[in-house]
Every structure is written in C-alpha cells, then in structure tokens.
Amino acid sequence: MGVVMGCKDRESGLNIFWGRNRSQILETLIKYESKVLLRK
Numbered sequence: 924m925g926v927v928m929g930c931k932d933r934e935s936g937l938n939i940f941w942g943r944n945r946s947q948i949l950e951t952l953i954k955y956e957s958k959v960l961l962r963k
Contacts, residue, residue, distance in 0.1 A: 941948075
C-alpha cells in the first residue's frame with residue numbers, strides 16, 4: 924500500500940509541476956518546432 928500511495932503522490936506532484944510549466948514547455952516546443960521547420 925505504501926508504494927501505491929507513493930506513486931499516487933508522485934503523479935499528483937508531476938501533474939502540479941506540468942500544470943505550472945505546461946505553457947512554458949509548450950512555448951519552447953513551438954519555438955523549437957518552428958526553427959526545425961524553417962530549416963527544411
């Protein structure tokens with residue numbers, strides 16, 4: 924049970940992390956993608 928609870932806590936922590944940083948990550952990804960696309 925302890926391991927399962929740890930995994931759940933870790934997942935929720937990751938969800939919070941992703942929620943906070945998703946916009947920044949998406950911005951970076953979009954910039955990177957556009958650079959790659961422009962090279963072709």
